Amino acid sequence: MNPEKNVLVIEDDLELLDYIAEVLEDDFFVVKAESGERGVVLANELMPDLIMVDLSLPGISGHEVCRQLKRNEATNHIPLVVLTALSDENNLMEGLGTGVVEYLTKPFSPKELRARLVNLHANMCRIKERFGVTALSGAASADPRSESSRFLQKVVAIIKRNIDNPAFDVNFLAREVGFSRRQLQRKLKTINDQTPNELIKDIRLETAASLLKGRQNNVADVCFSVGFENPSYFSKSFREKYKMSPREFMAKHRS
Incomplete structure (x- = not known):
C-alpha cells in the first residue's frame, strides 16, 4: 500500500x-x-x-x-x-x-x-x-486551455488581486475559489506540485522581484506592497528563492 x-x-x-x-x-x-x-x-x-x-x-x-x-x-x-x-x-x-x-x-x-x-x-x-511552472506565469500544462491551466490561472489572478493584503492566506484563497481548504490543497498539489501556501509565497516573491527592478522602489516599500509584514522574514524568504538579498538583487538589476 x-x-x-x-x-x-x-x-x-x-x-x-x-x-x-x-x-x-x-x-x-x-x-x-x-x-x-x-x-x-x-x-x-x-x-x-x-x-x-x-x-x-x-x-x-x-x-x-x-x-x-x-x-x-x-x-x-x-x-x-x-x-x-x-x-x-x-x-x-x-x-x-x-x-x-x-x-x-x-x-x-x-x-x-x-x-x-x-x-x-x-x-x-x-x-x-x-510542465511545472513559475507561479507568476500561471500556465499549468502545455495546453493553456486545459482545465488545470485555467484553474491555476484563476487562482493566480485571485492571489495577485490580494497581493498587498498580509491577511490573505489559504483559508481566504479557498473561500474565493469556492473550495474547502483540503480540496484546494489537494488540487494544487496534484496539478502544480505546490501547496497553496507555497504558491501564495512564490507569487509574493516573484512580484517583489519584478518591483525591485523598478528604479522608483525601495526594499521596505516592496516588502509591504507584496503582503509581508516582517522585513526580516521577507529578506530571508527572498534569499532562499533568489540566492541573494533583496538589496543585492536590486543592485544587480539596476546596474
Whole structure:
C-alpha cells in the first residue's frame, strides 16, 4: 500500500471491487465506492490521484459519474479509467467525450490492470515535472486551455488581486475559489506540485522581484506592497528563492 498514490474504485459488484483493490494494494491506497452516488461524494471529499469507474452501474451510470466529475472544478483534473463489458464504438466514443483516458474491457488480467494504472500515474508525474511552472506565469500544462491551466490561472489572478493584503492566506484563497481548504490543497498539489501556501509565497516573491527592478522602489516599500509584514522574514524568504538579498538583487538589476 502506498498512501501517497491513491485511487478511487467505483464498482457495484462487491466481489469484483474487492478483487480490484487486492490487485492494486501494493501500488496504491485504494478507496472503494459501491455506487455512482457514493463515488461522486468520495471523489469530492478525497480528490484521489486516479478514479476507476464501471460504466454499468445501477442508479447513476458510469457515464454520468464521469460527466459529473468533469463538470466539477474540484475534480475535473483527475484522470478517469473506465471498466466495461461493452466494446462497441458508440460506448467508447461516449466515454472519450466525458474525459476518460483509459479503457479496460472485462474480463481483464490483473497484470494489465496494475500496469495500466501504474503507468498512467507515472505519466501524470512526468507531465507535472515537465510542465511545472513559475507561479507568476500561471500556465499549468502545455495546453493553456486545459482545465488545470485555467484553474491555476484563476487562482493566480485571485492571489495577485490580494497581493498587498498580509491577511490573505489559504483559508481566504479557498473561500474565493469556492473550495474547502483540503480540496484546494489537494488540487494544487496534484496539478502544480505546490501547496497553496507555497504558491501564495512564490507569487509574493516573484512580484517583489519584478518591483525591485523598478528604479522608483525601495526594499521596505516592496516588502509591504507584496503582503509581508516582517522585513526580516521577507529578506530571508527572498534569499532562499533568489540566492541573494533583496538589496543585492536590486543592485544587480539596476546596474
